[in-house]
Amino acid sequence: MxxxxxxxxxxxxxxxxxxxxxxxxxxxxxxxxxxxxGKAHTMELIHVFVREPGPWRFNELREVVGVSQNTLSARLSELLEADLLTRRSYDEIPPRVEYRATEKLTDLRPVFRHLSEWAEQYDH
Structure with missing residues (x-):
């Protein structure tokens, strides 16, 4: 062969x-x-974490991205599964959960910078 x-x-x-x-x-x-x-709101979430790796709380992300709880929860789970985010739970009342970008995600900074430059170049 x-x-x-x-x-x-x-x-x-x-x-x-x-x-x-x-x-x-x-x-x-x-x-x-x-x-x-390509899923709805994934790139916007990634962009948030690229700009500021965290920690981010669920409701903070929801306010910034402006997405429903169900969609945000699904996207965060998918980003966790892809090793782009980490999740840390605190044993507090009320419960506190924080999300942070992994190195794998923050390594996308140059990609977003180039995409922004490209968009500005061709924005007519």
């Missing part, structure tokens, strides 16, 4: 990892990441 055939078959199954370096995501992982980023 040639390398091209193996790569094509692996791409179809979603197990292909870029051959340049194992640090790159496979096709399936990239698809999952882009699906998450």
């Amino acid at each position: 040639t390398d091209a055939t193996r790569d094509a078959e692996a791409t179809e199954t979603g197990t292909f990892v870029d051959s340049m370096d194992d640090k790159y995501l496979g096709v399936r992982e990239k698809r999952e990441l882009f699906n998450l980023l």
Whole structure:
């Protein structure tokens, strides 16, 4: 089997990892990441954490983003699962929960800076 055939078959199954370096995501992982980023309010939440890594409380995020409790809860859970956020609960009354950006998320700062520059360049 040639390398091209193996790569094509692996791409179809979603197990292909870029051959340049194992640090790159496979096709399936990239698809999952882009699906998450494309969900309503995800990019806005990420932008909040890129600007200010935290800690952020749930209601603070809700005010800043202006999203329903259910949607915010779902997005935060998905960002936690993707290791883009951490969650810390405090044993207090009333309960307190804080969210912080992980290094993985804060590493997106240059991406957001470039996107902002691009948007400004082409904003007519």
